[in-house]
Amino acid sequence: MRQRARRLVLLTTALFTAAATAAPAPAADHVRGERHPSHGGLSATIRYTEYGIPHILAKDYTNLGFGxxxxxxxxxVCVLAEGFVTLRGERSKYFGEDRKPDGSLSSASTNASSDLFFRxxxxxGTVEKLAELPPPLGNRPEQKKLVKGFAAGYNAWLRQNRITDPACKGADWVRPVSELDMSRLAFALSVLGGQGRAADAITSARPPAATGQKAEDTSAEAKAEAARELFATDDAAMGSNAVAFHGSTTANGRGLLLGNPHYPWQGGRRFWQVQQTIPGELNVSGGSLIGAVTPSIGFTPYVAWSHTVATGVPMNLHQLTLDPADPTTYLVDGKPRKMTKRTVTVDVKGGAPVTRDQWWTEYGPVVTSLGAELPLPWTTTTAYALNDPNSANLRASDTALGFARARSVQGIQEVLRGTQGLPWVNTIAADSRGHSLYTQSQVLPRITDDIAARCSTLLGKVTYPTAGLAVLDGSRSDCGLGRDQDALQPGILGPSRMPTLVxxxxAENSNDSAWLANADRPLRGYERVFGNIDTPRSMRTRGAIEDVAAMAERGKLTVADLQAQQFANRAPAGTLGAARAAEACAQLPGGMxxxxxxxxxxxxxxxxxxxxWDRTMDADSRGALLYDRFWxxxxxxxGPQGVWTAPFDPADPVRTPHTLNTASPAFARALADAVTQLTTxxxxxxxxLGEHQYVVRDGKRIQVPGGTESLGVWNKIEPIWNxxxxxxxxxxxxxxIQAVGWDGSRCPVARTLLTYSQSQNPHSPHFSDQTRLFAQEKWVTSRFCEKDIMRSPAxxxxxxKERR
Incomplete structure (x- = not known):
């Protein structure tokens, strides 16, 4: 059977007449090759290798999307299908209105809120209008063909296969999808940091009561602190590490890249591994967010890239001055402008439909909070509208496809300038020529420090410096966001303003601002909306810079060094504090x-x-659990800074603050509590550690190495405490996780690992196979070139193909 499979691969490959690693064809050939893409039915060849990784071979973009x-x-299938239920605004209809969504597509706290938002x-018709835009504002032809093919492939699988995953087996909410549904998914991911973050506030906003009584307001200082917490990356559920090494630090003069995104292990923000090949046109391997049509992070014969969640604030607020006679009318330059009311109704399982009004302005929707800690009351005189420039952006998928076709770090930069599509991430890249890149190229509102100085309200004067959240005076037309000459859409910052290090x-990032992408070459001069400078870094950033700076100084680096860094599992907070904690513990009177x-x-x-304790979070580490609970x-x-006695010094940001504050009563109390917690x-x-940090697969525990955000461990793992x-x-x-380099051939030297495995279906053979690898700190050797795919024992x- 294996020999027959190999012969089929050879025959299939021969039909395409070009090696999979050939250079991309000229752009004109793209159109010629897709005039009749399906020839009566779409098809693709999928070659599965170890751990169920698919290598999809197709003759054009539509057929590649199909595969x-x-x-x-x-x-x-169940993860995808539930996502489409969410996008249809039908969660309450099938799952009940009060259940909490998994949070993969918005921050809505209930199904009802999610449904009202997406319905x-x-x-x-928001997405329909965006889908009709011509490029470069809208999607490019190749991207649209991928989307068309993906929808057809998903639908064909549903028609031709039986669902075995108990999460949706026999469910009537699993339905075919359209190209527009795929675009709605892209839209939801784009606005995650803006409208999606404020879904509850958009759907619950109500005009003040007819009595005209003003709502009690929270102090500006309290709101500023809440805004800082809202946009802080410390302890965030989503984050990442990534580092690119220049050829001057490597053994062969070529670049190296280590990508380590930190994302949820369940639900719609899972990654899925794939290689996509159109011979002579496209060859890329990497991890796609489920529902994405191309790898979100990955590598090609020439370049590798990863992303980290950025500190740029992808939204701002406009404080509205209301007409005293009508709280749904606001004034701009003294002239009244009526809000638009959208009445939305959603069906509810076992109950009456829910109907709510949403209120929209020229700036965006009216919101009454940003999280529970940041109330923004709608009074008789004031309301707040949220501006989210990514609500006009479906271009992130064009950016991903552009990366897949790029041939260098310079090509990555050109794609970023040409598409301007990434909503909430940084990009770190390296190439086979030895170049390295960090850039915070995000779609951000055009908030300059000058605009903030001229137009901030009293609230904005504290939230902008503190958190990067601008609150502008919406009653003045001269406080509009304007347009940068090099920006594709009005109201966003242009590429020339993006913090970039070449x-x-x-070049490293662990979710802090661009300032210390390289500690010896700090970046400055960017607008505050991108992030801060001269402020304390997270423990993970400090540990990461220490590690990668030492690696770069040592030099002669290889992919094996990247692999070692991923699983070093060093706990920087332990390196700084454990010895002093042990000494102070021994001095406690009577050991009590x-x-x-x-x-x-x-x-x-x-x-x-x-x-x-060895100061690591290895699975075999003893004492890691105790220090974690104490810490x-x-x-x-x-607080993160109060645990130290030596304060932060902006001239020494990696090594300060330091010296554990054992004199504080909190030290002995935290130690006693940690002992009690473990004993109980x-x-x-x-x-x-591995005995108590795990996942259960097939009824068995699989130990998980790594440590928490607060400890600063590169290999971040967040378990749930009971x-x-x-x-x-x-x-x-x-x-x-991907560790990528090059050896001079067109076959990248790559090691990958998908920690939670390819499938969320417990009946899949690839439900836990890579998770067991992760437990053993082992890697998958990437099979990129045809000869390597052909040699796979699996x-x-x-x-x-379609059946019509």
């Missing part, structure tokens, strides 16, 4: 400390465990 939609449905988008020995409950606790054993208590009591959960103080049992299932953390070839 991709088919293969994604094969692995994750409002549908009824307004050809530094290393008083916990938060006022009870005395014997911590003598804890002193020894902390002293002997969380210290930070909760004193039945966990030994020196228990192995007071009665300790840590349970890992919820988020390292996801699609090779399985599937020819998929």
């Amino acid at each position: 991709t939609g088919w293969a994604q449905a094969q692995d994750n 409002g988008i549908r009824e307004a 050809d530094a020995p290393y 400390a008083t916990g938060s409950d006022g009870k005395a606790v014997d911590v003598t054993r804890a002193c020894t465990v902390l002293k002997n 969380r208590g210290m930070r909760s009591a004193l 959960a039945g966990i030994a103080l020196d228990a192995r 007071p009665a049992a300790g840590y349970t299932e890992v919820s988020t953390g390292s996801s699609h 090779l399985k070839v599937v020819k998929v």
Whole structure:
């Protein structure tokens, strides 16, 4: 059977007459090759290698999209189908109005809120209008063909296969999709940091009561602090590390890239591995967010890239001055402008339909909060409208496709300038010529420091410097956002303003601002909306810079060095604080400390465990659990900076602050609480980390190495704490990891790992296979070139096609 499969691959490849690694054809050939893309029915060849990784071979973009939609449905049909239910605004209809969505497509707290938000988008025709825009504002022809093919592939899989995943087996909400549904998915991902973040506030906004009584307001200072917390990356559910090394630091003069995104392990923000090939035109491998038609992060014969969640604030507020006689009318230059009311109704399972009004202005929707901690009351005199420039942006997919066709770091930059489509991420890249890149090329509102100085309201004067959230005076037309000459759309910052670092020995980001992408070449001079400078870095950023700077200085780097960095599992907070904690613990009178409950606790054993801990979060590490629980208590009591006695110094941002504040009463209290927590959960103080940090697959625990955000571990893992049992299932953390280099051939030297495996279907053979690899800190050797695909001992070839 394997020999027959290999012969089929050879015959299929021969039909295309060009090697998969050939250079892209001229742009004119794209159109000629797609005049009749289906020839009566779409088809593709999918070659599966180890761990169920598909290598999709097609003759053009539409057929490539078809194979991709088919293969994604094969692995994750229920995840895709539930996402489309969300986009249709039908979660309440099928799952009930009060259930909380998984958060992959918005921050809505209930199904009802999610439905009202997405149904409002549908009824307004928002995505339809964007889909009709010509390029460069709208999607390019190749991208539209991929989307068309993906929808057809997904639908063909549904017609031709039986669903085995219990999450949606037999469910009547699994339905065929259209190209427009795919565009709605792209839109939802684009506005995650703006309108999607404010879904609850958009759908619950109400004009003030007829009595005219003003709502109680929160102080500007409190709102500023809430805004800072809202946009902080520390302890965020989504983040990433990535580093690109210049050829001057590597063994062969070629670039190296290590990408380590931290995303949820369940739901619609999972990655899925794929290689896509159109011979002579396209050859790319990487990780796609489920529903994406091309890899979101990946590599080609020439260049590799990854993304990290950026600090740029992709929204702003306009504070409206209202007509005293009508709170749904606002004034601009003294002239009245009426809000637009959108009435939206959604069906509810077992109950009456829910109807709500949404209120829209020329700036965007009226919102009454940004999170529970940041109220924005709609009074008789004031309201707030949210501006989200990504609500006019479907170009992120064009950017991804452009990366897949780029041949260098310079090509990546050209794609970013030409598409201007990334809504909330940085880009880190390296190429086979030895170049490195960091750039914060985001679609951000055109908030310059000058505009903020001229137009900020009293609230904006504190939220903008503190959090980068601009609150502008919406009553003045001269406070409009204007247009940069090099920007594709009005109201966004142009490419020339983007913080960018080219050809530094290393370029690294761990979700802090652009300032220290390289500590020896700090970036300055960018607008505050991008992020801050001269402020404390997160523990993960500090540890990452220490590690990669030392690697760059050592030089002679290879892919093996990237692999070692990924699983070093060093806990920088432990490196800085554990020895001092152990010493102070040993000096506690009688070995006793008083916990938060006022009870005395014997911590003598804890002193020894902390002293002997190896300062890592390896699965075999003993003492890691104790320090983790202690550290969380210290930070909760004193804050990220208050745990130290030596303050932050902007002249030494990587090594400060430091020196654990053991003199604070919070030290002994946190230590006692940590001992009590572990003891109550039945966990030994020196228990192995892997025994209590795990996921359950097929009824068995799989240990998970890595550590939490607050400890600063590169290999970030966030488990869920149960007071009665300790840590349970890992919820988020390292996801699609790639370590990429080149050796002079057109076959990249790449090692990958998808921590949670390809499929969320428990009946799939690829439900947990890579998770077991992750537990052993092992990697998958990428099969990129045809000869390597052909040599796979697990090779399985599937020819998929439409049946009409």
